[in-house]
Amino acid sequence: MSASWCIKNGRIIDPANKIDRIGDLLVLDGCIANPKQPIPPGVPEIDAQGLWVVPGLIDMHVHLREPGEEYKEDILSGARAAASGGFTGMACMPNTKPINDCAAVTAMIVARAAEAAIRVYPVGAISLGCEGKQLAEFGEMREAGVVAVSDDGRPVRDSQLMRRALEYASDFGLPVISHSEEASLSSGVMHEGPVATRLGLKGIPAAAETIMVYREIALAELTGAQVHIAHVSTAMAVELIRAAKGRGVRVTAETAPHYFTLTDEAVAGYDTNAKMNPPLRSAADREAIKQALADGTIDAIATDHAPHSILEKEVEFDLAANGIIGLETALPLTLALVRDHVIDERRLVELLAVMPATILGLAKGTLHPGAVADITLIDPQRQFAYSADQVVSKSRNSPFLDWILQGRAVLTMVGGAIRHNLSV
Amino acid sequence: MASGKAFAHHHILGMEQFSREDISHILATADSFKEISTRSIKKVPTLRGHTVINLFFEPSTRTRLSFEVAAKRMSADTFNISPTTSSTTKGETLADTARNISAMHPDIIIIRHPCSGAPLLLTRYVQAAVINAGDGAHEHPSQGLLDLMTVKEHRTTLSGLKVAIVGDIAHSRVARSNITGFTRMGSAVYVYGPATLIPKGIDQLGATLCGSLEEAVRDADVVMTLRIQRERQNDPLLPSLREYARQFSISQRILELARPDAIVMHPGPVNRGVELPPEVADGPQSVILDQVTNGVAVRMALLYLVMGTA
Numbered sequence: 001m002s003a004s005w006c007i008k009n010g011r012i013i014d015p016a017n018k019i020d021r022i023g024d025l026l027v028l029d030g031c032i033a034n035p036k037q038p039i040p041p042g043v044p045e046i047d048a049q050g051l052w053v054v055p056g057l058i059d060m061h062v063h064l065r066e067p068g069e070e071y072k073e074d075i076l077s078g079a080r081a082a083a084s085g086g087f088t089g090m091a092c093m094p095n096t097k098p099i100n101d102c103a104a105v106t107a108m109i110v111a112r113a114a115e116a117a118i119r120v121y122p123v124g125a126i127s128l129g130c131e132g133k134q135l136a137e138f139g140e141m142r143e144a145g146v147v148a149v150s151d152d153g154r155p156v157r158d159s160q161l162m163r164r165a166l167e168y169a170s171d172f173g174l175p176v177i178s179h180s181e182e183a184s185l186s187s188g189v190m191h192e193g194p195v196a197t198r199l200g201l202k203g204i205p206a207a208a209e210t211i212m213v214y215r216e217i218a219l220a221e222l223t224g225a226q227v228h229i230a231h232v233s234t235a236m237a238v239e240l241i242r243a244a245k246g247r248g249v250r251v252t253a254e255t256a257p258h259y260f261t262l263t264d265e266a267v268a269g270y271d272t273n274a275k276m277n278p279p280l281r282s283a284a285d286r287e288a289i290k291q292a293l294a295d296g297t298i299d300a301i302a303t304d305h306a307p308h309s310i311l312e313k314e315v316e317f318d319l320a321a322n323g324i325i326g327l328e329t330a331l332p333l334t335l336a337l338v339r340d341h342v343i344d345e346r347r348l349v350e351l352l353a354v355m356p357a358t359i360l361g362l363a364k365g366t367l368h369p370g371a372v373a374d375i376t377l378i379d380p381q382r383q384f385a386y387s388a389d390q391v392v393s394k395s396r397n398s399p400f401l402d403w404i405l406q407g408r409a410v411l412t413m414v415g416g417a418i419r420h421n422l423s424v
Numbered sequence: 425m426a427s428g429k430a431f432a433h434h435h436i437l438g439m440e441q442f443s444r445e446d447i448s449h450i451l452a453t454a455d456s457f458k459e460i461s462t463r464s465i466k467k468v469p470t471l472r473g474h475t476v477i478n479l480f481f482e483p484s485t486r487t488r489l490s491f492e493v494a495a496k497r498m499s500a501d502t503f504n505i506s507p508t509t510s511s512t513t514k515g516e517t518l519a520d521t522a523r524n525i526s527a528m529h530p531d532i533i534i535i536r537h538p539c540s541g542a543p544l545l546l547t548r549y550v551q552a553a554v555i556n557a558g559d560g561a562h563e564h565p566s567q568g569l570l571d572l573m574t575v576k577e578h579r580t581t582l583s584g585l586k587v588a589i590v591g592d593i594a595h596s597r598v599a600r601s602n603i604t605g606f607t608r609m610g611s612a613v614y615v616y617g618p619a620t621l622i623p624k625g626i627d628q629l630g631a632t633l634c635g636s637l638e639e640a641v642r643d644a645d646v647v648m649t650l651r652i653q654r655e656r657q658n659d660p661l662l663p664s665l666r667e668y669a670r671q672f673s674i675s676q677r678i679l680e681l682a683r684p685d686a687i688v689m690h691p692g693p694v695n696r697g698v699e700l701p702p703e704v705a706d707g708p709q710s711v712i713l714d715q716v717t718n719g720v721a722v723r724m725a726l727l728y729l730v731m732g733t734a
């Protein structure tokens with residue numbers, strides 16, 4: 001396989017370099033070439049007519065289930081799903097079995113990821129065993145390859161520990177990713193509101209998120225450290241983040257496609273594929289999330305890809321595991337925002353590529369000459385039915401099954417190597 | 425659906441699925457079965473050769489007994505499976521249990537389950553008609569229907585009434601089935617209870633949330649109270665049952681605000697002296713035992729009607 005390509009006649013959207021033009025992009029030996037460079041003879045061409053050529057998408061929040069629950073997903077299968085969804089990199093959360101709370105586990109993930117279709121950036125735990133008691137060794141984990149720390153799924157209850165985590169992580173330039181949920185308010189199974197009342201399901205109030213987001217902002221303000229709020233789901237959290245950014249707090253935020261696409265009404269019929277944490281919220285929350293994506297309050301879109309098998313999902317709603325897969329649907333669902341004029345094309349690329357790279361401190365999200373050629377080609381028109389037999393992930397727990405989706409990654413290139421290709 | 429003979433429901437999962445005509449049809453059918461329970465030989469051959477399984481994942485003496493009596497009076501063969509005798513404790517899923525039971529070809533499965541939505545899940549795995557005997561805080565349709573039947577007997581109509589439901593609305597499947605049932609029949613439902621026990625958006629189910637016990641009960645035709653639990657899974661809902669009794673129970677004094685001929689209902693079992701003082705629970709306005717009697721008739725009607733659609 002050649003590591004040199006001439007991507008012809010595509011619409012190159014590269015917000016990091018303020019570029020949005022129709023033209024050719026030359027890749028030589030796995031890196032982006034200078035546009036003035038003449039095309040050497042023999043370089044194969046990729047016809048990108050009608051396609052968008054963008055820096056490779058990066059999903060900063062996935063669960064790959066390896067080690068420990070490989071029947072749901074593993075690093076290689078997750079990477080295949082990611083590549084087919086247009087991602088060239090992804091950050092995997094530490095809540096595996098065992099938990100990624102030490103350099104040995106990080107090293108194991110990095111070694112497995114060497115064979116993966118795309119780049120895998122491990123996230124280390126904040127606390128040993130994600131138990132919220134004792135800090136994990138951030139320094140050693142960073143040397144082994146972690147790009148951030150998080151106790152995702154098990155929010156840090158102890159505010160003092162969170163403060164120390166923020167301070168200590170800043171010594172190593174690691175962002176702290178907060179799953180912001182006040183645990184004592186979060187024993188429910190869906191958003192608290194009229195739909196939960198009708199279904200007789202226990203609710204999780206929006207306030208559970210609000211309280212913890214405010215704590216994280218207060219601690220970031222106190223310590224001067226960088227905090228990143230994962231999967232923002234509520235209007236109140238958006239408001240707090242907007243105000244904090246306004247006064248210069250080092251806070252960034254992500255949301256997931258389901259929070260700007262669905263509401264708690266999706267739970268009707270007790271669909272366990274609409275059960276996740278935080279839960280799907282109200283229509284007003286969804287509108288606030290969209291607004292925040294448009295105005296920059298929310299910096300990134302991440303999938304929170306959380307594979308589960310039917311063992312965890314074909315059960316009573318109360319007993320079902322939280323989470324849905326998302327790697328293969330994130331791009332089309334975000335493209336719907338462009339079609340609805342919520343965001344423009346450039347903003348889409350910022351949300352899915354530029355900002356995840358920036359927040360995690362990766363030299364990615366750019367098509368600058370000399371950069372490694374991680375590139376995604378998007379056909380914004382191409383429609384496909386996301387049916388169960390088409391799912392690339394090992395698990396099929398998606399509320400978007402059988403949706404007709406529009407817009408798709410047709411080619412995913414990692415370091416000049418084609419990892420997914422529908423067009424050529 | 426016209427009010428003819430046709431009954432279009434294979435499963436009975438909630439009051440939500442019924443039109444006004446459906447409810448009238450069920451109540452008329454129940455009425456015709458009620459007489460059987462007063463005969464010296466309380467048995468008709470209607471469901472002879474049919475198998476009814478009581479699948480109870482939650483302890484319930486009253487509802488299970490009521491369904492069993494109903495099925496036996498219709499000559500069905502009944503079997504009881506409860507969590508201690510079933511294998512769910514060994515980690516068997518509802519789907520496994522359901523497929524196993526289904527392989528024995530029952531005609532009707534009556535399910536009681538602590539998780540809302542479990543009866544709907546069960547319908548995915550079985551051919552039999554599924555009757556919800558109470559799922560989590562969702563619905564308890566046979567209770568709602570027997571309550572409607574009882575009110576109709578005492579009021580002759582189900583429209584234009586004021587129905588007060590007092591107590592733990594948040595955790596009550598009876599409240600949800602009754603709010604739906606009474607509003608669908610054209611009555612107005614007023615709910616009241618401690619704010620810790622009122623779920624968000626209850627008004628969107630069609631009920632009016634009251635600001636005081638007096639407001640809820642004043643001029644009511646029906647005063648229904650719901651069973652109270654002080655605490656659920658470490659959720660501190662009430663300081664004490666004693667305080668609940670003093671602040672929220674339907675005392676004789678409160679009951680005097682209702683219409684003079686108002687009836688007092690409770691789905692049982694009553695915490696005597698908590699939701700209702702003994703003199704009200706056993707007083708002349710109480711129809712609690714009528715509810716129990718009508719429960720058998722309503723359940724006979726449901727068994728009959730779902731078999732008519734097979």
Ligand SMILES: [Zn+2]
Nearest residue numbers: 152153179230
């Ligand atoms: Zn999380």
